[in-house]
Amino acid sequence: MPAAEQVSPVVTHAHEATPHDPDARGHFGEYGGRFMPEALIGALDELSAEYDKARLDPAFTGEFARLLREYAGRPSLLTEAKRFGELCGTRVFLKREDLNHTGSHKINNVLGQALLTKRMGKKRVIAETGAGQHGVATATACALLDLDCVVYMGEVDTERQALNVARMRLLGAEVVPVTTGSRTLKDAINEALRDWVTNVEDSHYLLGTAAGAHPFPVLVRNFHRVIGEEARSQVLEQTGRLPSAVLACVGGGSNAIGIFHGFIDDPDVRLVGCEPGGHGIESGEHGASLTEGSPGMLHGALSYLLQDEDGQTKEAYSISAGLDYPGVGPEHSRLKDTGRAEYRAVTDDQAMQALKLLCRTEGIIPAIESAHALAGAIELGPEIGPDGLLLVNLSGRGDKDMETAARYFGLVDE
Amino acid sequence: MTLQALFDTTHAEGRGALVGYLPAGYPTVADGKRTLTAMLESGCDLVEVGVPYSDPVMDGPTIQAAADTALRNGFRLADVFSTVETVAAAGGRAVVMTYFNPVHRYGVERFARDLASAGGLGVITPDLVPDDDAGWCAAAGAAGLDRIFLVAPSSSEERIALTANASSGFLYAAAVMGVTGARATLSDTAAETVARARRHTQLPIGLGLGVRSAQQAAEVAGFADAVIVGSAFVTAAGESEAAVRALAGELAAGVRGRGAMTSTVGK
Known part of the structure; x- marks a missing residue:
């Protein structure tokens, strides 16, 4: 076996069938x-x-693995966020998808x-x-x-x-x-x-x-399963244990489903999706389709959806453009209904405070999307306690969000 | 008043049927009812009452804008039933064309029942395929509504057979690969798609997407059983009722094979 394949052997398993796959019709x-025009079937x-x-x-699969390794820079690091974790009241590890080429998962x-x-x-x-x-x-x-x-x-x-x-x-x-x-x-x-x-x-x-x-949904999930597979072996190697909970932000839900799949068969590991709560659920201005939506069709799949009583899609809102979506991937809907994963809404303000906290404690500027998962960790930390361990998917870096952050925190002179 | 009876008539008369589309509630619910009635009085054999929807992925700019207008002016799903009722009360035939989520949200059985009571004859479902029908075929069947599915130039023979088999009333053939909108010329794929569909079904076949002129209508009536015109009617409705009546009249002449003598309408 070539040495390169021993570096990240997990990659080649990510395409194998799992008990969590959809049926033949998806x-x-x-x-x-498939709620799509016949022309696209x-x-x-x-x-x-x-x-x-x-x-x-x-x-x-070999070419895909090679590109991930030699072009995207995988495997991505797993970093313990010690100072951030102390403030959360538990240990926090970050899966560093922000370090991939192009800056996200x-x-x-x-x-x-x-x-x-x-x-x-x-x-x-x-x-x-x-x-x-x-x-x-x-x-x-x-x-x-x-x-x-x-x-x-x-x-x-x-x-x-x-x-x-x-x-x-x-x-x-x-x-x-x-x-x-x-x-x-x-x-x-x-x-x-x-x-x-x-x-x-x-x-x-x-x-x-x-x-x-x-x-x-199954195709995109499988291409991101590498995140969870790497993270599972890294956290075991670095700490000798599995995390108490895995947190990820959920817009459409691709980074979340990718990392969740690494732990889906570990029943003691909680899977926590953090949705964009925008100005707060009660304001009606948010993108929390799993928390607040109901099943409906959008863009080809039946899934939780923000819709009015006539089935018109409602406009989502989030400070994060990447989470500003009224729908969500269908596998998350199943994970919500079965209770295997839990979903909570994180407001703009919570996300921005978490973003700032990570910058100040770890010297890492996260994407606003990923800051929603960090805010989830701040919320969950006291409950998990110092003996617990939270794994947060840091899905992207925050360079692209500088203008929004500068405006939010008043960092530049007008 | 069934679709079957309509096509028996047009076949006996040796002509194509003219089907006109307008979103309900465009630009207001009352205006929409008036325009649809005018379309039927001036030459349409059947109207497709569209349900304005927030995410119309199969529609081009004309119908998208009309749906937006209708929704901004307060269209509610229940208005589609009152619109169909008005058309039917005036002696017209109506089917509904709708993206599927509004039906799903309303409840498929309830939607089928309420549409049938309003006098609707069937439903065209542009983003629903019969192999993943969310219970629609059974609900429509129970309510006595026709199920009109679409075939496209990209449909395989197997898919055409499956789709035709699940359809009733007529089969909707998309003339081109693309979204709704008036086009200057008819694509070559139109006749070919209809011919392929004929090999799988005895159902009448309606051709839609891109037809706007009497000349095109005449051409389509030469190989399809119904000529479906959408965006051109929406554009005319944005001008005046007279424009709608003129368009319906010209297209009606077209489906009777008199298109070549009539000037092209719409620009």
Whole structure:
């Protein structure tokens, strides 16, 4: 066995079937499925078939593992946040997805799907982005693998994340501001789907989260399972024990499902998803679909959804563009109903205070998304106590959020 | 007043049926009812009453904007039933076209029952496929509603057979790969998709997406049983009732094979 494979052997297991997989039509219990136009069913079938072949093909899994190791920089570190943990009243470990190339966990899924795009013989990639993390990661993978790339981004988000727009354009992607609906992530996905149904022959829709129609939820989850598999072996190696709880932020839910899967069969490990509570649940301005929503269809799957009594999607709100989404991946809906995972809402203010605290105690600037999981750790810490251990998925770095943070904390002179 | 009876008539007359689409509540509920009635009086054989929805992924800019307007003006789901009731009371035939979440949220059985009581004949479901139908086929069947599913140029033979088999009333063939919106020319895939579907079903086949002129309507009526026009009616409704009546009249001439003599409407 080549030495390189011994460094991160976990990667190749992430494509294997698990007892938690959906049925052949993509149902996680009552959730998931394919509520999509017939025109796209052929492409979804093609993607399912190609992935089913690829996941068993060492040429594919080997190339994916190689890119994660030699390009994305995996395995990512597990860092104990000692000073932060002291303030939480428990030990806290951070899974450092912020150290990956492009600055977040998004690169895992993007490299996997870009390789699948090549296998399908398609030349063009469509993506949506909220904060820009997924858009930047997609533009990066397309540059690396010589694919044309168009990224749809809500106009509100192109303003919040102007630097990421420039970054994507520099990488050669076309960025299209979306001016319909709430002009955020949900509308960017609508526009990406309209492009896909028109250009499906030569284009792959590289969805950035573990939501949408089958096979996206299982596909995206499997490309992120590496996070949980690495984290489990790292925490065992560094502490000799499993964590009391694993925390991750949940917008669509891709980083959360990726790290949760490493511990899903460890019944004593609590899985805690932190949703965007925005201005507070009672304000109605939030993105907490699991906490406050009800089952409905959006973007191809049945899952918890923020909707009104007529089934119209409600607009989500979060200070974090990457969590500003009224839906959530269907596997999270099942985990909520079975009780295997628990979900709680974290407000903008809680997230921003957690962000600042991590900066001041550890010298790490997290993405505002990831700061929601840190706020969850602050809340949970006293309950877990000094003998416990919290594992937080630090899904991304905060450079992209500097403008928002500067405004929030009043750090720059007007 | 069934869809079957409609197609028996148009077949006997040797012509295509004209189907016109308008979102309910556009621009207001009362205006929508008036426009749909005008469409039926001026040449439409059947109207598709659209349900304005927050996330219409199959629609182009014209219908998206109309749905937004209707929702901003206070459209509620119950208005679709009163709209259908008005059309039916005036002697018109109506089916509903809706994305599926509003139906799911309302309750599939309750929706089917309430639509049937309002006099609706069936439902077109652009984001529902029969192999994952969330209980819709059974509910529609129990209420006596026709289930109109879509086939697309990208549908495999197996999927066309499956879709046709689950459909009743008529089968909706998408003319092109893409979203709704008037197009200058009819794509080559339109006739081919209808021909492929014919091999799997005896059901009448309606062709939609991109038709806007009498000439196109005449061409489509040459190979499909119904010509479905959406965005062009929405645009006309944004102008005036006279524009709606003129468009319906021209398209009605088109489906009777007289399109070549009529000037192209819409710009």
